[in-house]
Amino acid sequence: MDDLIGSKAAAAITTANYKRPRRTSRNQTHQPQDSMKDVVGSKMEAEAAVITTTIKKRPRRVRPTKSKPKEEEEALKEVDMEDLGFCGNEILEIRAFLLEWYDRNQRDLPWRRICRGDDEDGSDRRAYDVWVSEVMLQQTRVQTVIDYFNRWMHKWPTICHLARASIEEVNEMWAGLGYYRRARYLLEGSKKIVEGGGVFPKTVAALRKVPGIGDYTAGAIASIAFNETVPVVDGNVIRVVARLKAISANPKESVTIKNFWKLAGQLVDPSRPGDFNQALMELGATVCTPLNPNCSVCPVSNHCHALSLAKQNKSAQVTDYPTKVVKSKKRHEFSAVSVVEILDGQDMIEELQPDGRFLLVKRPDEGLLAGLWEFPSVLLGVETDLATRRYAIDQFLKKSFNLDLKKSCTVVLREDIGQYIHVFSHIRLKMYVELLVLRLKGRKNVLHGKPESETKAWKSVDSKALSSMGLTSGVRKVFSMIQKFKQNKSEPIPGKARKRKTPSS
Incomplete structure (x- = not known):
């Protein structure tokens, strides 16, 4: 049981008390909360027969054996998780308690205010709102998303409006949310749907064919907007299910993830699939949190095996589940960034003024930050000195823009501004920033042409x-570093002495 119960919990569980998964019977002392007795009682009678007997399988008794090959261990892990399926009465109670809790405690969020329409237009509008909100919420906090969502919907209230937007407009609206590929996929997906007739796909299978829509987003749209009885599994759901069943298998492994989808699929309420999926995610986001779960107010705490184990053994904790996975170390990269400002006219100016034009470069259409604009930069293999960085920038400007700092322009100012570390999900990028102020010779400003x-x-x-x-x-x-430097700059730019006022006679 080490893979599923965890080393801490295993010591507290004997073979005898693990022969059969804990479930609530009508003859046992535990009963549903008083407010739910009428809801659950008759419903369990009517629906228990519908629950397939395959999810009531008795867990296999695992005896200590010699170490097995990795393939056998993975297979055993999958079988064990399947054996830990939810039983009929348990499913019905979890559904009822969780939906009642959600109806009373759900957060007031703008994408939940859209009225559910029985007509096709109403469902499509809700599908669009769910799609945009779920994509924005990936890797981003709810409070951050609210303002972005409202601005997005004001500018593009329907999928047809979004399909007519440009990638520059979408990136401008998305700026600051990060993971910009999500925005590009929203635009590409909207164009494909509109080109196909403008009708939103209504099933998971059809939604998966839209660029950028994966299993999670497809399940959210299909269940919330179109009432398809399908599960939705994100980090919140994995955490809740892992604690309900005290599953300590690695939540990042593909076999484990597939089994979490199966377990979540057993729980989905066929009468309110969208609400149930949102309730499960809401529970994980607000009550069953990663570090400080509030078990005393959890509507399904009576079904939580992790909580039961924690009560039996002081060394066990609810937060032991799911298993903490050691994050891989971020790759360290270095780049030289040159903020190139081109001054207009021939006269030298005394001090830095915001009257120049800044050179921006578009990143490739594939890869990190695809299609976004940035200042000219060069990736460096390792940390380097200032002379090496400037040489790399000089070569880049000459090759890409025919800007020869010795022949075609005059360097008005070249200042090392400082360093900035930008952290991506898998990269720690250290940027060396410089300000390079140029004046082109011969009034030839190539930056105004093609x-x-x-x-x-x-x-x-x-x-x-x-x-x-x-x-x-x-x-x-x-x-911002450049602007701050300019504001603090008190010395005049070399090239022209400061004029002194002549005293009046």
């Missing part, structure tokens, strides 16, 4: 336009 590089898309914008663009938080941080 890009001369066939493979590198670029544009030049003034500071006002740059501030309103959909830039990543990393690029915004770099620009």
Whole structure:
């Protein structure tokens, strides 16, 4: 049982008291809460026969044996989780208690205010709202998402409105949410749906064919908007189910994840699948939290095996489930970032003024931060000194934009601004930031024309336009460093002495 009960809990459980999974019988002293007796009593009588007997299988008794090959261990782990399926009465009580709790305690969120429509237009509108909200909520806190969702819906109230948007507009709206691939998939998916007639797919199978919609998002849309009886499994659901069944198998392994989907599928209420899925996720987000679960107010605490084990053994805790997985170390990368500002006109200016145009480069359409705009930068293999970084930037500017710092322009200012560390999910990027102020010779400003590089898309914008663009938080941080440097700069730019006022006679 080590894979499923955990080393702490295993010591507290004897073979005798684990022969049969704990379940509530009508003849036992435990009864549903008083407010739910009428709801659950007759419903269990009528629906218990519908629950298949396959989920009532008696757990296999695992005896200590010699170590098994990895393949056999994985197979055993899968069988054990299947054996820990929910039984008929347990399913009915969890459904009833959880839905009653959700009806009384659900948070007031804008994407839940959309009226459920019986007509096709109403269902499609709800599907669109669910889609956008669920995509935004991936890897992002609810409080952060609320404002983004409201602004998004004000600009693109329907999927047809979104399909007419440009990627630049979408990125501008998304700026600050991170994981920008999500925004691109929303746009691509909306275009495909509109091109196919504008009718939202209504089943998980059909939704999975839309770019960017995976199992989780498909299940959320199908159950919440179209009442399909399908599960939804995210981190919150995994945590709740793992504690209900005291499952300590690695929640990141594919076999374990598949079994969590099966267990969640057993629980879904066929009469209110969307509400039930939201209730399960809500429970994980607000009560059954990762570090401080509030078991005293949990509506299904009587069915929680993790809580039962914690009461039996002081060394066991509810937070032992699911198993903590050691995160892989982030890859360290380094880059030289040059904020290139092109000054207009021929006259040298005394001090830094926001009258130049900034050079922006578009990232490739695939990979990290695909299709987004950034300042010219060069990835470095390792940490390097200032001279090496500047040489790399000089070569990049010359190759990509025909900007030769010695021949085609005058360097008005080149200042090392500082360093900034930007953390992605799997990368720790250290950026060395410089400000490079240039004045082109011969009044030839190539930045006002078309890009001369066939493979590198670029544009030049003034500071006002740059501030309103959909830039990543990393690029915004770099620009903020530049603005702060300019504000604190008191010395004049070399090239022209400060004029002194002549005393009046």
